[in-house]
Amino acid sequence: MVPSTPIAPTTGKPDQARPRGAARREALLDAVLLIVAESGTDAVTHRRVAEVAELPLASTTYWFKSKEHLLTAALELAAKRDIARLRDDVASAPDSADPVVLAIDAILTPTEPVRTSLITTYALLLEAARRPALRAVAEDWTQAYLDTIGALLERAGSSQPHDDAELLLAAADGLLITQLATGHDADLQAPLVRLGRSLVGTS
Amino acid sequence: MVPSTPIAPTTGKPDQARPRGAARREALLDAVLLIVAESGTDAVTHRRVAEVAELPLASTTYWFKSKEHLLTAALELAAKRDIARLRDDVASAPDSADPVVLAIDAILTPTEPVRTSLITTYALLLEAARRPALRAVAEDWTQAYLDTIGALLERAGSSQPHDDAELLLAAADGLLITQLATGHDADLQAPLVRLGRSLVGTS
DNA sequence: CCGATTTCGGTACATATGTACCACCCATTG
DNA sequence: CAATGGGTGGTACATATGTACCGAAATCGG
Numbered sequence: 001m002v003p004s005t006p007i008a009p010t011t012g013k014p015d016q017a018r019p020r021g022a023a024r025r026e027a028l029l030d031a032v033l034l035i036v037a038e039s040g041t042d043a044v045t046h047r048r049v050a051e052v053a054e055l056p057l058a059s060t061t062y063w064f065k066s067k068e069h070l071l072t073a074a075l076e077l078a079a080k081r082d083i084a085r086l087r088d089d090v091a092s093a094p095d096s097a098d099p100v101v102l103a104i105d106a107i108l109t110p111t112e113p114v115r116t117s118l119i120t121t122y123a124l125l126l127e128a129a130r131r132p133a134l135r136a137v138a139e140d141w142t143q144a145y146l147d148t149i150g151a152l153l154e155r156a157g158s159s160q161p162h163d164d165a166e167l168l169l170a171a172a173d174g175l176l177i178t179q180l181a182t183g184h185d186a187d188l189q190a191p192l193v194r195l196g197r198s199l200v201g202t203s
Numbered sequence: 204m205v206p207s208t209p210i211a212p213t214t215g216k217p218d219q220a221r222p223r224g225a226a227r228r229e230a231l232l233d234a235v236l237l238i239v240a241e242s243g244t245d246a247v248t249h250r251r252v253a254e255v256a257e258l259p260l261a262s263t264t265y266w267f268k269s270k271e272h273l274l275t276a277a278l279e280l281a282a283k284r285d286i287a288r289l290r291d292d293v294a295s296a297p298d299s300a301d302p303v304v305l306a307i308d309a310i311l312t313p314t315e316p317v318r319t320s321l322i323t324t325y326a327l328l329l330e331a332a333r334r335p336a337l338r339a340v341a342e343d344w345t346q347a348y349l350d351t352i353g354a355l356l357e358r359a360g361s362s363q364p365h366d367d368a369e370l371l372l373a374a375a376d377g378l379l380i381t382q383l384a385t386g387h388d389a390d391l392q393a394p395l396v397r398l399g400r401s402l403v404g405t406s
Numbered sequence: 407c408c409g410a411t412t413t414c415g416g417t418a419c420a421t422a423t424g425t426a427c428c429a430c431c432c433a434t435t436g
Numbered sequence: 437c438a439a440t441g442g443g444t445g446g447t448a449c450a451t452a453t454g455t456a457c458c459g460a461a462a463t464c465g466g
Contacts, residue, residue, distance in 0.1 A: 021463095045454080056416075057416085058417090066454085123329055125380060142384070166378070167394055170376070171377055174372065191369065249424065
């Protein structure tokens with residue numbers, strides 16, 4: 001479908017919307033992330049990516065030498081963005097904020113806008129379980145979370161902030177995945193805050 | 204490869220190893236689970252499944268009307284087996300066992316023998332996030348865990364066993380996924396026991 | 407302004423894939 | 437024993453897919 005948008009004379013999109021150069025690379029990766037979220041990694045084909053990005057098929061092979069490369073680059077981009085988002089969230093919070101609540105909100109933020117981005121995240125992490133090439137990215141990603149959340153918990157009075165952050169983060173991941181898989185949507189903030197306080201207190 | 208095992212006269216496998224009838228159905232599903240673990244859901248093709256199961260291609264379409272059906276049936280089987288395994292583990296433990304440790308060991312058991320089965324589990328759960336048809340299975344699966352672990356925590360003195368089980372389970376899932384994704388293998392039992400005691404105590 | 411290099415985009419092609427088809431085997435039943 | 441029907445397995449085929457190729461357009465250094 002969509003036979004490469006023949007000419008699209010006057011009507012239709014500005015056609016100048018088509019990104020060029022390096023921006024095109026990112027547009028393709030955005031398409032990959034969207035597809036992974038909606039239909040899984042197996043639905044990522046050169047043709048589908050091109051179609052979603054509204055770019056010609058050949059652009060996918062020009063910017064990425066293989067499908068493998070396309071997927072790893074997408075994971076890297078997702079990680080980069082989410083880490084930046086996390087740091088921003090924490091940095092821009094008022095100093096008066098409760099560190100535990102702040103930490104949990106920062107973890108839970110991506111839930112709201114795009115449930116899809118969450119699926120993408122976990123799908124790509126799983127991919128890392130199989131492809132060693134992705135391990136490093138997965139590691140950086142989790143490390144960034146551990147550092148950020150650990151610092152907050154330390155501020156909250158935890159005596160073993162690293163271990164506490166690990167558990168809190170894991171619990172959040174687990175709850176999110178279960179929620180995705182079952183389709184429910186209970187409130188996650190309350191139970192996580194309880195856990196956070198329990199951990200920090202019991203130290 | 205393995206061109207349907209032409210005749211395999213005397214050497215080679217007994218050829219009678221080939222399951223027939225309904226057993227064949229399960230052999231195919233086993234193959235699906237193995238493939239998902241090793242190469243992801245996208246690697247599940249009729250041909251590959253047949254090859255791994257050492258059965259003819261047509262057997263896959265005879266027992267399952269579509270690839271979709273093949274995947275959902277595999278998830279159901281994995282869930283059924285794991286739930287039975289969980290209950291057995293708990294039921295066969297001595298009464299003197301510490302309920303918290305028992306609960307955590309029961310959750311962590313599948314780690315040891317087949318790291319692959321874990322990948323399969325999470326991969327299929329993610330699949331459920333996209334295919335509503337799988338939601339019910341995912342729900343039963345998590346519910347079985349919640350009930351079992353909840354009962355143990357109640358025995359351990361928890362005043363809100365359901366909530367505690369939810370958090371403990373989530374933390375275990377999160378830690379396992381991170382471990383899979385990064386390739387590390389730290390000890391998970393200790394931190395989870397700490398969390399379990401912290402939750403039960405703080406009630 | 408010009409040549410070189412990068413980027414673009416249409417197309418071709420070998421292979422993989424889902425699935426249908428159909429002939430055969432074999433146990434059960436009447 | 438014949439018929440019947442579920443099970444088995446080889447094969448065909450239309451379509452999807454990864455990727456190579458190559459000429460045209462854009463961009464940039466001089």
